[in-house]
Amino acid sequence: MKKWFAVIGDPINHSKSPNMHGTWFDEMNIDAAYIPVHVKSEDLENAVASLKILGASGWNVTIPHKQTIIPYLDELDPLAEKMGAVNTVVHLPDGRLKGYNTDGAGFVHSLEEVIGKEKKNLEVLLIGAGGAARGIAFALQQYGYPNISVTNRTVLKAEEIVSELGEGRALSIEEAEQSLDKFGIVIQSTSAGLGNSEFILPLSLEKLHEGAIVSDIVYNPLMTPFLLEAQMKGAKIVNGLGMFVHQGAIAFNYWLEQYPNTNNMIKRLTDELEHS
Template identity: 70%
Template sequence: MKKWFAVIGDPIVHSKSPEMHNSWFQELNIDAAYLPLHVIPEQLEQAVKSLKLLGASGWNVTIPHKETIIPFLDELDETAKKMGAVNTVVRLSDGKLKGYNTDGSGFVHSLEEQVGTDHRDKKVLLIGGGGASRGIAFALKQFGYQDITITNRTVAKAQTIIYELGVGRAISLEEATESLNDFGIIIQATSAGLKSDFSLPISLDKLITGAIVADIVYNPLMTPFLEDAKKNGAVIVNGLGMFVHQGAIAFKYWLDEYPNTSSMIKKLTEQLK
């Protein structure tokens, strides 16, 4: 029986996951297909039951379902459990559904692929209090980044992640804007860049020249946040590398093969330009 996979989210039309995974299936001669499925929050439980009933071998989970999908899964791996967020679901041989999180490790792989590993002692400002932010925070700690500050519109959500992380601090968006010159790495980890009415979460006027600024949004490649950072002399890291690497790790969980990431990043970069 032909295997099939999917990505669920709301919105989903922007996703390049189907093209990426279907290309990898072709390259590796794997008889499988990957579909984009638009699932609104109210239909998430029904969607999970339907995916299981229809025999999906696994699927990716994107905004806004990364945290809310957890009650509908049978198991979580340790990383997903710590992060409280899932972006990859694997259908096990016994039919149970197991959740994983590849976002954080995918982000750090992408970051260090572009700027190297010599920046782990720099102060990091992480913007956002959702599942992606939590995943990146845990991965940063795992890779050796210890000075982590999280800022969010709702400071309590940022504080919850810091508490779970065991290191760092939570601050308001206003405080983050005022103290921006303290940070060598700034990571925009919200979905704001997907919206047509995007407004910068914080002002980048006090950004230090040469600071590393990353955005997890990959479509468009140059979000308004990155454009503003570039004007202020930052080193830019777009979200495409994270997207490809997290997808490759998910692919490995599903099919026990790690696909070619460098050619995929090059291919998608040319398209998105």
């Protein structure tokens, strides 16, 4: 029987996941399909039940469902449980649903592809405290980045992540803006700048120091307003496409126990996004 997979989120029309996974299926001669499913928050429980009943082999989870999907799953991978966020669901042979988080590892792989593995001691500022931010924070810690600060408009949420990490600092947006020149790596992990949404800079980059490494997890558009502003300040830019491809490849491996070609996919999607 043909396997099928999905990505659920709100919005969902910006997602390149169907294109990416479909290409990998073709490249690897796998008889499978992958579809986008628009799921509003109030419909999440019914959507999960429907995907299970209809026999989806697994699916990806994007904004805003990465945390709220957890009560509807039967089991969590230990890292996803620690993060409190899921971006990949595997429909196990016994019918149970198991949640994983591949966002964090995907982000670190993409970051280190650009900057190498020798900058772990730089001060890191993580902007945002949602599901993606949690995944990135725990993965950075796991990969050996000891100096992590988290800033969020609701400081309490930043404090929760720092508390669970057992290290680091929680900062208000104002505190982060005033001390921005101390950070060598700045990561924008909110949905600001996604697609055609109205964009408000999550914090002022006035004090960003030249040569800082600035990343945005949004990949469509490839150069978000946040990255464009940082580039004007002389920052080294890491766009969100590498994270997207690497997290997808890790999910693909969970589903099918095969690892796809990420380098070709990054080149392919970069070309598509630059000419769209």
